[in-house]
Amino acid sequence: MSQKLNLYWLGAMTMAISLSVGALEKPADFTSRVPLSVTGEGPWYRLELPLAVQLNARQTDLSDLRVFNAAGDVQAYALAREVAPTREERTLTDVKWFPLYNAEGAKETAPSVRVQSSANGTLVQVQPSSQLEAGEEELRGWLLDASGIKAPLQQLTLDWTSERDGFQRFSIEASDDLQNWQSWGEGQVARLTFTDERVEQHEVGLPGLSARYLRLLWKTPHTAPTLTSAQLHSASSRSLPLPLVWSPALSGSSAKPGEYTWQLPMGMNVERVQVELNQPNSLAPVTLYGRRDSSLPWQPLSNGLLYRLTQNGQDVVLNELQLPGQTVQQLKLTVDERGGGLGPQAPNLKFAVRATQLVFLARGPGPYSLALGNGSVKAANLPLTTLIPDYSPAKLATLGAATVESGTVITKTSTVTSSVTAPTDWKKIGLWAVLLLSVAFLAVMAISLLRKPPAKS
Template identity: 55%
Template sequence: MKGIFASKRRLLVGLAASLLLPLAVAQDAPADFSTQAALTLTGEGPWYRLQVPMALQFAARYADLRDIRVFNAEGQAQAYALTLGRAEQQVQVRQTAVKWFPLHGAKDGSGEAPGIRVQRSDGGTLVEVLSETAGKPEQHILRGWLLDASAIEAPLEQLQLDWSSDSDGFQRFSIEASDDLQHWQSWGEGQIARLAFADEQLQQRRINLPGQSARYLRLLWLAPQQAPQLLAAELSSSDRQAKAAPMAWSAALSASSSKPGEYTWELPLALPLERVHISLPQANTLAPVTLYGRRDGTLQWQVLNRSLLYRVPQGGKESVQEHIELYGAPVQQLKLVVDERGGGLGSSAPQITVGLRATELVFLARGTPPYQLVLGNQGAQAANLPLSTLIPGYEPARLSQLGVANVALPTAASAEPLAPVAAATDWKRIGLWAVLLLGVGLLVLMAMSVLRTTQGKP
């Protein structure tokens, strides 16, 4: 009896698995998504990147874009990754040829560093450097060189020298920096070299510097012999500038107003906004404002920020402040309250554009083009891969070298959020659900039958 019951139980489990298998293997199809947009590809593949515009962000069902997909002409989903835009630091390296001036010292190497006096031009650049070393000129030797870096404002990263070929071998020297030629700070030591053997030549002309700013550099050779004659001196400097994270901006959004000085806007979904731009069309506008936000109409309004918007003349120019900074909290509804004591924003309701940190989609193009990007599926689950998995051996510098995908948005999207595309009836999915429900009913009947059989046996 136990064997019969066990065999029936195995039959039930097998039947359940066979019923659920078609639903498990069912994959996303373009018709499952309400918004579809064609993609055009340029550059070298097979990986392509696309900065998702705000019109597509509005068409999504989720702020994290878990319902975004890319399909090829055969309807096959493409492997993809999502990455948020990040602030970067741009480094611009400049190489500047500088003037150099000889520094003489006692031939016996005794005494301190050579004393100097200088003559400058009206712009502050060195014109001549004269030695203050005591003794006859024939008792002096060339101890080093003074480099004029006063025209370089950025931190100094590297020094490159060229010298006469009759001074081969290794050359070691100390490096000191100053801004006033009176007080010197040690920057360590440097070494250059020129070695020749047969027809081969080895040169070391570059010396790394600590990445600090200085107006003058003093190079003093450490060996007792005379310093070599310089032919060229070049300093490399780096200018670092912070580059803000890329932003995605909406088109202009019109306000609704129930009373003077109060304006509201509603977005298609709650988004982590970082900036709001309020257009001030009229000159000489000054308006203290408070911006409120909430995720939906059932919640209380929360203060997002207070600001002073203005468009006024200042110093012979027009000074404009039209932005309000936010902090990435998800909001779907916005309300702007204007302090009317400043004169308000004019007779017409203001328009705003909203911005958030841009999301970049990277996908691996497979199969036959054309490719299309789709969004808008309430039941979709996240299907994106980590970028390091999508691109084996990925390095951040490689991202800018990928091909570029451009999305063809409908003309209406330039003014309003994308209108959903009517999805075709998915009879396949409906059929799968019908089979599943029928199977569940059969399982219940069979389970009841087995239960009655087991209860009727002694």
């Protein structure tokens, strides 16, 4: 009998879960809606989220963002926070090379040498540590001077002369002081002739590390060829400015001299602030604090020197502070007034957050709209690699574009008004009625089973 009761209750719970899952989110569940226009080839579209739109969210991480089609169906979407792009700068440098001799038949792996270098480490002369007689010396390899290259080394290109064609195999070692050497593996170049064709390989890959000197030692055969050219390819990555979106100017307040506060529309991950300096020749050492709400203590975020100085008839301005990107909703700026202060009125302030892209998969009839403003819903965004099965950064750049329609005014929907004027959802009421009746029926059956006398044997 207990098994029957468990089955009855399991059936009731399953029905309840099915009803709750079936009650999908609707556009009316959100306080703000923004029409979207799409161009280009779908079915994926990419939208740069304007900050004015983001400020209508009720959740800091935009968990309450949704995309709907014309029929009110939710669209699958992903959010991508912009990261600072990098630019790789590649350089090809001709380097000096110095021969490394050893006694013929010597068992030492590396020749012993005496080195003369300049104050900045550039090699001037490299000689064997002991004088070798003519005919006794053997060219074992070459020492390359890379002291003038500061970027990581990516590739080595050699040219040489040799009595016969074939492969040239050698070990590669790196050092910064000519005393301690680190193995960078082995290299191979080749010059081959086959029938009437000539095949040459001059490039050798390097591990992408920095070093002041390279040592190339031939093993088989022991005698190295004569180099005629040595070039090193280096590459360095330079971070470009982080893509940011800026807010309109916010007015603040001042409770006492040298202290100003601002209230943000909602909690934001602020990356940078800009303080408006109205008066020429302003100089202000400042410290910026932040917190999520007034019940929490202020936390220091940044400090620096803000100024607007007139030089040669032109203004030289530094009015920005960089922040760590943590969530704040209130900002406070304290000013060391020994520099003259910023006046009794709080200056206007702009804040910047990291640019965010929305990518959605268009399904069903357009036009499409963006909805925000619901503090109770959970995040529904997918990873980009799930939304776009063959995702790559290059593919992201080729997606169709979605934009907020020009001149669009964000539609605000009062939840109180909508609850009064919304038409009665008879379907939902009927489903809940069926659920309640089913639960009541199961309860009656359970009671009757409990009261039924046990069968006589």
